[in-house]
Amino acid sequence: MDNQNLIVSVSPHIRTARSTRSLMLEVIFALLPAAAVGVVFFGLYALALLLSTTAAAVLFEYLYNRLTKKPLTIGDCSAALTGLLLAMNLPATTPIWQAVLGAAIAIVIVKMLFGGLGYNFANPAITARIILMIAFTDSVGAAVFPRGVDLVSTATPLAELKTGSMPSVSLLDLFLGRCGGALGETCALALLIGGVYLIARKIITWHTPVAFIGTVFLGSYLRTGTIEGALAYTLSGGLFLGAFFMATDYVTTPSTKWGRTIFGFGCGLLTLLIRFYGAYPEGVSFSILLMNILTPYIEHWTLERPRGGVAHE
Amino acid sequence: MSLFGIRGIHVPHRKNTAGMSPIRFCDVKEVILPTVQHIGAPAKPVVKVGDVVAVGDLVAEAGGFVSSPIYAPVSGTVKKIEDFLLSNGSYAPAIVIESDREMRVSDRITPPDVHDFDSFITAVGKSGLVGLGGAGFPTHVKLAVKDPSKIDAVILNGAECEPYITSDTVTMTEHAADIAEGITLLRRYLGVKKVIVAIEKNKPAAIRKMQELAASNPIVNVKILPSVYPQGGEKVLIYNTVGRIVPEGKLPLDVGVIVLNVTSLAFIARYIKTGMPLVEKCVTVDGSAVAAPKNVIVPIGTPMKDVFAFCGGFCAAPKKILYGGPMMGIAVPNAEQPILKNTNAILAFDEKDAVLPRETNCLHCGKCQSTCPLRLNPPAIADALARGDGKLLYDLRVNLCMECGACAFVCPARRQLVQRHKLAKGVLKKYQTELAQKKEEQSRG
Incomplete structure (x- = not known):
């Protein structure tokens, strides 16, 4: 009997099938309905934008790995996810070179320079989106509308809400995504399907999205005094994309259930403040980035005490 | 049970040998x-x-x-x-x-002469019995309680939550009479008033046998537990059976219970009868x-x-x-x-099953923490270990870790968390020894 090459390792000797790579692939899968709606509504250029940004993100991570002579990490698919999320957060008319620059910012500056996946404190896609928005106000800050939408107004629903009026599109159009906004953020229905899938598959928990969306809904109701007004605020802008897919990023948000609840509530509150009183019509990205910074503290406050642990002197 | 769901993990059962007579x-x-x-x-x-x-x-x-x-x-x-x-x-x-x-x-x-508490403990000691569930703690030491009236209940551990293993199931299905005899001995010599047989629900044949036993013996209850790993861990079992938490540094007896593996008890009964x-x-x-x-x-x-x-x-x-x-x-x-x-x-x-996947960066997903039956924080323990920070490991209570492996099982980054906890316990021990030395020197000087 050949006993020479037995592997000796510390238990456990079996692992769950779910890996970093499979998690990332499932999140990408869950984003596909919203991305597909974006392509249908905004046209083939949107598809080109999605593909080039995703490919660029993977390429930048590959180049960074090679240049720093570190093991390749593109196989974990997190770079692809970041690229896809970035494209979905950009207007469908963004010049490709700007989107590719955004991918470089997200991957190289926000993620890899901090140590790669797991060590970045801010959400790469969101940070890159904010930088692009400030740098290229004309293109990335632009209001872009789907093809065939009967344009009554040239403002996005949130910009209209900002002026105190209801959006010129119906609530149903807001829910289905027939309104102005970023490539992948307009169709609340598709994002909801993806988000529910992630919760059902136990990839994310319900705490952050429910707290985030719930806070925005309640706050908007208090301000407008009508269910319609509250729904208009809730279904507009990047709330669903942010709440289900970016405020739930493992790396940059708390890992405890109460921490996630607080994180979602904080995001909701900041979003409301920016939407109601800020210079920008939309505050989802800023709110998530700000809460990213608070994450270590929220985590610390909400850690559970070890069971059976007695106080030490 | 909290609003936020139950603890533990679903491991593949792979009880291929269940129902196979030995x-x-x-x-x-x-x-x-x-x-x-x-x-x-x-x-x-x-x-x-x-x-x-x-x-x-x-x-x-x-x-x-x-x-x-x-x-x-x-x-x-x-x-x-x-x-x-x-x-x-x-x-x-x-x-x-x-x-x-x-x-x-x-x-x-020859069958041992057993007539009272002391002779019973002596006999169990002589039998060579140690905890057969895996820990290997000499059973007579566990049973030699100074004041048996402190025992509210004996929990018979038939959870057998590890994948593959079915030897306790075999005991329950084929040696139920020995278990019944063992319960009689516990009542006679330790004055045990209540026995709870705890079994995971994926063992229907064993549950049936133990329910038959409970029907004919009023002090016996069968507690059917969900098949959630690590159900059979002593502290987990005590919590899920009688709802009590064993505090750090204390024994199950301090919360009024003794946990015995079913096969250990069946063996005691056979030994008292035959002397083998x-x-x-x-x-x-x-x-x-x-x-x-x-x-x-x-x-x-x-x-x-x-x-x-x-x-x-x-x-x-x-x-x-x-x-x-x-x-x-x-x-x-x-x-x-x-x-x-x-x-x-x-x-x-x-x-294919022996080679473990390569470790990657911690994602901070929190699955290890939300899985840990003792509510420990594996990523924080890993950080403290990397820094060699004994004080922090002390605060994080890594000493409580029973090394069940649930955290490492669920980790999508395939991190060797149990290995780190074992190493961290060593660092903690060193810190505590040094602390004790320092205190001693201070009190002397």
Whole structure:
């Protein structure tokens, strides 16, 4: 009997099938309905934008790995996810070179320079989106509308809400995504399907999205005094994309259930403040980035005490 | 149970050998009996090379109160007594007996004289019994409670939450009468008023048998638990059965319970009746490299390789061999390792199942924390370990970790969390020793 090459390792000797790579692939899968709606509504250029940004993100991570002579990490698919999320957060008319620059910012500056996946404190896609928005106000800050939408107004629903009026599109159009906004953020229905899938598959928990969306809904109701007004605020802008897919990023948000609840509530509150009183019509990205910074503290406050642990002197 | 859901993980059951009656295997050439097969002082050999022994003869006596004697599992001649490399990397003297293949039973085997608490504890100590669930703590020490009236309930652990293993299930389905007899003994000598048989719900046959037993004995209750790993961990079982938390540094008895493995109790009953000490074990032999998985009753000390050969040998080259289940089992360096008193399974895996995936960065997903039955924080422990921060490890209570492996099982980054916890316990111990020294110096100076 050949006993020479037995592997000796510390238990456990079996692992769950779910890996970093499979998690990332499932999140990408869950984003596909919203991305597909974006392509249908905004046209083939949107598809080109999605593909080039995703490919660029993977390429930048590959180049960074090679240049720093570190093991390749593109196989974990997190770079692809970041690229896809970035494209979905950009207007469908963004010049490709700007989107590719955004991918470089997200991957190289926000993620890899901090140590790669797991060590970045801010959400790469969101940070890159904010930088692009400030740098290229004309293109990335632009209001872009789907093809065939009967344009009554040239403002996005949130910009209209900002002026105190209801959006010129119906609530149903807001829910289905027939309104102005970023490539992948307009169709609340598709994002909801993806988000529910992630919760059902136990990839994310319900705490952050429910707290985030719930806070925005309640706050908007208090301000407008009508269910319609509250729904208009809730279904507009990047709330669903942010709440289900970016405020739930493992790396940059708390890992405890109460921490996630607080994180979602904080995001909701900041979003409301920016939407109601800020210079920008939309505050989802800023709110998530700000809460990213608070994450270590929220985590610390909400850690559970070890069971059976007695106080030490 | 909190608003936020229950703890634990769903591991694959792989109870391939459930419902398989154990087959006896005694055609063994030689047995290896390390003097360390339990927690506590090593046993002291009382035989010399060349001595002729029969099944049940004492070969090593207990080395103290927290220790356990060892008996000859085969008849034959003592071939050598020499240091043997144990699976934990340390050496201990081992008695090697060459079998004459006759399995001649010693004529010194007589039922022990048991008439009160003291004689009962003495008898259990003499039987060589240690916790058969895996921990190997001498059972008589656990039962020797100063004030038996403090025992509200005895929990019989039949959870058997590790994948593959079915030897406790076999006890419950085939030796229910021994368990019933054991419960009578506990009531008679320890005054036990309540016995709870705790079983995971994936063992319907065992549950039926134990419910029959409960129907005829009013002090017995059956608690059916969800099949969630690590249900059979002592602290987890106590919480899920009677809702009590065993505080840090305390024993189950401090919250009024004693947890006994079902097979341990069945053995006590058989020993009191027959006087035959612990010389054989029912073990589950399974794993992807084993040709014909079985439950086998083998003499203690039988080298694993002989047991695997009895089960049709290997159907694929074994790359990892374990004592115990895949969640907490110990990987051995070779198949010469013997079956020990607390071995309840030996598993052999082929290359595909043996090679662990590469570790990647922690994602901060929180799955380890939300899984830990003790609410520990593995990423924080890993950070504290990397910094060698004993004080922080002290605050993080890594000493509470029972190394169930649930955190490492669920980790999508495949991080070796149990390994880190083991290392962290070492750092913590060093910190505590130094702290104690410093305090002593201060009080002196």
